[in-house]
Amino acid sequence: MGENFVPALLVLGGMGLALHYEQLVALYDGAPPILACGPSVSGKSLAVQIAMSLIGEETSIGGYCH
Numbered sequence: 554m555g556e557n558f559v560p561a562l563l564v565l566g567g568m569g570l571a572l573h574y575e576q577l578v579a580l581y582d583g584a585p586p587i588l589a590c591g592p593s594v595s596g597k598s599l600a601v602q603i604a605m606s607l608i609g610e611e612t613s614i615g616g617y618c619h
Contacts, residue, residue: 557595557599560595560599561596564604565604568608571587572608589601
C-alpha cells in the first residue's frame with residue numbers, strides 16, 4: 554500500500570461520513586464535505602474509486618471515474 558495508505562484511509566473515513574449523512578445532520582446540524590486533495594500521483598483517484606466501488610457507485614462529480 555505504501556504511500557497510498559493515508560489517502561485511502563481518509564477517503565474510506567469520508568465514505569463512512571457519507572453513509573451516515575442523514576444521522577449526522579440530525580445530530581449535529583451538518584456534516585463535513587468529503588474532499589480528496591493533494592499532490593499529483595498521491596493515490597486520491599484510486600482511493601475514491603475503491604471507496605465508491607464498495608457501495609456500488611460508478612459515477613462521480615468533478616473527477617474521472619471508470
